[in-house]
Amino acid sequence: MKVKKFFLEIYDEFFYCMTWPKWIDLQMSTLIVSFFSMFLSIFLYGVDVFFIFFIKKLFSVK
Template identity: 55%
Template sequence: MKKRSIFLELYYEFFHCISWPKWKELKDKTILIFFLSIFLSIFLYVIDGIFILIVKILFSL
């Protein structure tokens, strides 16, 4: 295969075959992922604190 045909195929795939999300959909999903990431980090922080507390109680006996 020639380099030219590879680049033409890449161009065609990139601009004609890929369906890009609309701006509103992209914005909504970004906000959702942002808040889910914040929630997950707080949740894991609390769970980690609980496990640390349990381990401290178990080893202090």
């Protein structure tokens, strides 16, 4: 009986107690996450290129 009560409480919590975000909020959050993901990837690529250039210049034999 405890198992049945447990699953009924889960069902009630999921459908009646939780508040889901509005569609426009989801769209804005997705845009923000996408923008910052692209920005961070470009920034880290630039840092990587800089360090590769710096290390090649530092250890190059003339």
